[in-house]
Amino acid sequence: MKTILYIVLSTFILITFSSCEKQNEWLDAKRQKEMVIPETLKDFQAILDYFYSIHTAFPIFGQLGTDDFILTDADYSRSTEDIRNGYIWNKTIWSSDNTSCWDAPFAVILKSNVVLDGLKKVSKSPGDEALYNDVQGQAYFYRALFYYHLAQLFCKAYTSNSDSDPGLPIRLTSDVNVIAQRSSLTATYAQIISDAENAVTLLPQISDNNRRPSKAASLGLLAKIYLSMGNYDKAAFYADESLKINEKLLDYNSSYANLSRTYRFPANPYDHPEINFYGRGSGYAVVMPSSNTLGVINDELFNLYTDHDLRRSLFYFTNTLGLHKYRGSYTGTNSNFCGIATNEIYLIRAESYARMKKTDLALQDLNTLLTYRYETDYFTPLTISDPTDLLKTILIERRKELVGVSNIRWEDLKRLNTETAFEKTLTRTVNGQTYRLDPNSPRYVLPIPNNEIQLSHITQNER
Template identity: 45%
Template sequence: MKNRNFLSSAIKLMLLLVMLSLDSCQVQDDWLNVKRDKSDISPKTLDDFQAVLDNSNTVNKGYPMLGLTGTDNVYLPDNILGSVTEPERSAYTWGKSIYLGAPTGDYSVPYVVIEFCNIVLDGISTLPISNTQQAQYNNLKGQALFHRAMSLYNLSQLFCKPFNPSTAGSDPGLQLKVSSDPNQKVKRSSVKETYDFIISDLQNALTLLPQQQQYTTRPSKRAAQGLLAKVYLSMQLYQNALEAATASLGENPALLDFNSDKIKPNETFVFPPYSNQLANEEILYFACGQSMVSLWPVYTIGFADSLLYKSYDGNDLRKTLFFKVNTSGRAQFTGSYTGTYLNFSGIATNELLLIQAECLARNQQPVKSRELLDVLLVKRFKTGTYQKLVSPDNQVLALVLAERRKELAFTGQLRWEDLRRLNQDPVFAKTLSRTVNGMKVQILPNDNRYVFEIPEQEIQLTGVQQNIR
């Protein structure tokens, strides 16, 4: 009980800090400009609750990234492997334990966001809402449902087995917290229940959110449709994923032309900066991942896998815009859509177009799938150098997956998510191998190590079932 009372106090304090540390572009001035006594730290109006979700430093940043370190897109040389954190080193070498008993933001940060969402959902449910406030109320509730769904989806990609229809009903899922009461104990659901919950939140959000938002840090209807497409793809429900992606993109999806003057190839950050979110028309929802030694180029420790880097054509602008090559010939990813060193972890039209292309290929429509790849790639190659793809129909799916890896190589931890789901298909299952300090290590398809252990503190506090690695 002592730990839970402390947690309740900590959350109240965190809410106060949230209210006092909002991004300047989204500050709710009316709330902040009123003097309040010490007991008045809880949000009480729709504007107050919007301010909770507008704290982008918590809600839109710190997305889990550790899965990416365990993929074939990342290379950490032996001589500097000891410079990364223990969890990063364990993820890279597929160790039996990732966290070694230590706390982790991979687990706690999404649950903090979920707590914020539940505070908003519980709080606004008791407010008297006038007719003139209904649109604001709907928008706010839809945002909270989206953020909760996104947090649960990110957690599921690290702490649950990949969705498998034959075992999802019995595989351990997540703790599905729907109350803002931190003292409430919640057992683990099943993987099926976890995905059903995520889909339900998103379907409800779709009835509430506007088509567009003032800021891309606030999710829109199109962003919710995009996240729904990602969820269905991970479930291998390809027709559903196709419909959701198509609904999100509309008839004329915006794509950033890598030849345009919006791109600054000679500057440190080649893509439009976060401070000018609307400059990158591809971004539907803005979020970025945790800063990690193995992935953050400022540390000059982590690199792109050499085979991945060599897979880009010489006229493919992604080769020079995504990567910078150091004096030793190693390529380092620097081309994030955040316009900073932080990896983009949000939702953008390039990913959704590739979801469309993959689903069309799987639904026996290879010609349409190939045409979508042409639409994307002509904007990625130097002007006048791109030649339309020519390939047998039975090879289009492999082509789409190869382009998906190149286009989204360091976007969130998408490569980790793809390995997990594709390992269930013998055609695309892949054994990953590395040589670390002279020793060969590997991870087989569908290995238990594709599921991270739940932090020990959570096990001690709630007694939930631990994952087996």
């Protein structure tokens, strides 16, 4: 943790002195690095604005274990050990004592704590209140967001037994001498919710750009959290509140989505109408929209798209071997989108309404989304009166719409496996050997890296 704090402060130094033009100025800055401590609102905003230490810290390892992608035997053999282990749901995952899937999110959480602790010492003038609230709200948002992502990989699905299930070590201070033990999963989610609610009260409705959190994004995060908890009333409420601020959807018939581009959508967009908050994944290129990605789209998923569904051509391309590869990330680059966008929020509200038996409202949300996904004049609005059938349809559309986004398919498999009606057993065949992942298997929970166990003495996950 002391190493991570040094990185946090070093990041601030890099930002502060990035304008130095002479080598001796930079060397002098390095000599004085111990003296460069963030103290002002501008300093703390600079920490939170550093794109490459926050917006690219999202772990996407869960995608390896889903049913959306497969590896050919040849591609499996040339993958890294971590990827091979994740793909077959091996008991051992990490080839070394640490992993960025754990370290990178906790580094962002520490940055958030540095900002929140530092703000307590800032002298505010009357004109600083809005900026102070904004910076504080951003720090709460990031802490909530990255704890949420950690929980999806390193904890069980949230259930009525979560009081006794292990959660995460909740670190609410930048003091590296404080060693937190694992809380219960219930307590972990309570902290995530508390931070997200604080962000909602402090942030502007829409930020200056989608690299900074906003109220719309924070409300969307709360909708995600409550969906994962199975609290559909609150998931629908927060999705609705988020959509009141931004309800825009991108028309896939527009020139904004373009088959002539390698990655279909504009690169690292600031103006994408659906994106409330922009983030992207890092590492494990098996499922990234890269030209060299190893992952192949499962035919089961690809065949869900019908004629005139623009997602089939915008999200994928077919190589010379007839294999379908992923290409349609909202990052417009070879990175997976891991932010918060309105298409997901519509689907959260639709699913929640369907589970609440508000069939008309659920159907309205689903048809609204799909109208923008089919070729013009080729979509006929769905008419489904049975809530169970509608729920199944929404879950299928959720899979089709959010493919390759963060760890969403992994999260959905975990949470839906707690319902008998939606349990799914996954299988892989690699070099003639079959591997199996049963519903609610402990292997849906990744092991905590050994260096964390050794340093903090927290309990390891069952595998």
